[in-house]
Amino acid sequence: MRLKLPNLSPSGAQPVSQEKKGFRQGWPVWLRQMPRLSFPPLNENFQLIDPAALEEVLSQADTAAAERIRRDMRHMDGELLRLFRRLDYEAKAQQNRYRVYQITYLLLAALATLIGSIMALATDNADLLAVLAFGETLVALLTTYLATISGREPPLPLWMQNRRRAEHMRREYFRYLCNLEPYDTVQGYEREMLLSKRAADINRGFFPGVKPDEGA
Amino acid sequence: MATTPTPQAPGRQDMLARYELFNRFAMQDQKAYYVTAVANHRKASRQVNQIRALLSLATGLSAAMIGLIAQLAGDERSTVEAIIIGVLTVFAVILPAIGALFTSLADLFQWDKLIQIYDAALENLEVADAQSPHPEIPQDLIYRASLRAFAEGTLSVMSDETAQWGQAIRTPAQIEKFLQEEQKKADPYSRGFGPAPGEDEGAG
Numbered sequence: 485m486r487l488k489l490p491n492l493s494p495s496g497a498q499p500v501s502q503e504k505k506g507f508r509q510g511w512p513v514w515l516r517q518m519p520r521l522s523f524p525p526l527n528e529n530f531q532l533i534d535p536a537a538l539e540e541v542l543s544q545a546d547t548a549a550a551e552r553i554r555r556d557m558r559h560m561d562g563e564l565l566r567l568f569r570r571l572d573y574e575a576k577a578q579q580n581r582y583r584v585y586q587i588t589y590l591l592l593a594a595l596a597t598l599i600g601s602i603m604a605l606a607t608d609n610a611d612l613l614a615v616l617a618f619g620e621t622l623v624a625l626l627t628t629y630l631a632t633i634s635g636r637e638p639p640l641p642l643w644m645q646n647r648r649r650a651e652h653m654r655r656e657y658f659r660y661l662c663n664l665e666p667y668d669t670v671q672g673y674e675r676e677m678l679l680s681k682r683a684a685d686i687n688r689g690f691f692p693g694v695k696p697d698e699g700a
Numbered sequence: 701m702a703t704t705p706t707p708q709a710p711g712r713q714d715m716l717a718r719y720e721l722f723n724r725f726a727m728q729d730q731k732a733y734y735v736t737a738v739a740n741h742r743k744a745s746r747q748v749n750q751i752r753a754l755l756s757l758a759t760g761l762s763a764a765m766i767g768l769i770a771q772l773a774g775d776e777r778s779t780v781e782a783i784i785i786g787v788l789t790v791f792a793v794i795l796p797a798i799g800a801l802f803t804s805l806a807d808l809f810q811w812d813k814l815i816q817i818y819d820a821a822l823e824n825l826e827v828a829d830a831q832s833p834h835p836e837i838p839q840d841l842i843y844r845a846s847l848r849a850f851a852e853g854t855l856s857v858m859s860d861e862t863a864q865w866g867q868a869i870r871t872p873a874q875i876e877k878f879l880q881e882e883q884k885k886a887d888p889y890s891r892g893f894g895p896a897p898g899e900d901e902g903a904g
Binding site: 512513514516517532533537538541542544545546548549550552553583586587589590591592593594595596597598601602605620621623624625627628631640643644647648651652654655658659661662663664665668 | 710711713714715716717718719720721722724725726740743744745747748789793794796797798800801804805808809847848851852854855858859862866869871872874875878879882883885886889
């Protein structure tokens with residue numbers, strides 16, 4: 485029996501993402517998650533909070549508070565969001581690259597199994613065996629070629645590293661927006677400079693209070 | 701002598717606006733992400749499992765039918781029977797290889813493990829959400845403490861989930877093994893070419 489999936493989110497809204505809306509719509513879900521061969525360019529205008537939705541909230545807020553928040557958003561756009569966009573994009577690109585390699589290996593492994601099975605059945609045909617043996621060698625050489633290519637700047641650690649930094653940057657964005665520690669103890673230019681410094685640290689893999697690149 | 705200005709605590713109006721933004725664009729957005737991810741991963745896992753089961757069934761049926769036709773036809777097989785046996789033999793050889801590919805695909809995407817991680821994160825987000833400040837709290841100090849607990853709790857769940865996610869992503873063992881075997885096979889033909897400079901992970 486096929487179960488009906490529940491509503492996608494508590495409010496029915498889709499989470500914020502750099503992914504194009506309606507990407508591979510109508511495809512089986514597992515196929516939608518397959519990597520793409522042509523990766524889209526970085527979206528320089530991506531925002532963690534949609535500007536129209538932000539204004540909708542701020543229009544109902546106190547004028548002075550709304551102005552302070554707008555100033556925070558402007559500062560974050562220049563000091564944090566530009567770094568977040570690049571990290572998030574790089575993480576996605578490396579994830580895509582990693583999966584392209586892995587799925588190619590899976591296809592080659594399936595081909596190797598297939599050739600091995602046919603070889604086991606065709607023991608009395610010397611010509612066919614020679615062709616299959618050549619095919620088997622070709623698969624081995626192709627696999628080694630791919631492994632050598634992916635060995636330069638391996639995508640898995642780069643995916644992990646960029647994703648960790650991007651997620652830390654996302655949390656820093658909301659930490660500043662909500663005026664949490666350490667931003668609640670300073671004001672004005674000092675508060676803005678603190679964000680700039682912490683964003684630059686996260687960007688190089690130094691997470692405040694955590695060993696470099698070891699934390700989440 | 702210049703002194704550093706003492707930070708002033710933000711007023712209630714400021715906190716209300718910041719709570720609204722955090723709740724809508726951090727808490728609710730994160731919940732939406734987990735709900736969507738769990739639903740998608742569950743569906744993908746089920747679809748791939750169905751394909752694997754179908755391939756396994758088809759392989760078994762092909763093998764059984766080869767045996768049945770061979771038994772019924774005996775030594776004197778007609779052309780049609782020979783063609784059917786040939787096609788079924790091809791199926792019996794190809795389908796297990798495709799089935800193995802789908803098994804490895806499930807290991808690569810780790811859908812079941814990620815469902816567990818996101819489900820747990822969703823439950824923990826509900827705990828953080830339960831600490832959201834009530835608008836009728838009269839004292840600013842208590843309102844601020846409640847807002848802080850709510851926001852820090854949310855960020856902490858997001859941080860834990862990222863750490864667990866990082867531990868869940870691994871290259872499937874069967875791909876690592878396949879790579880080692882193929883590199884051994886290719887060795888006699890590519891002798892003299894060492895690993896590329898800086899190469900430290902073949903499976904990447």
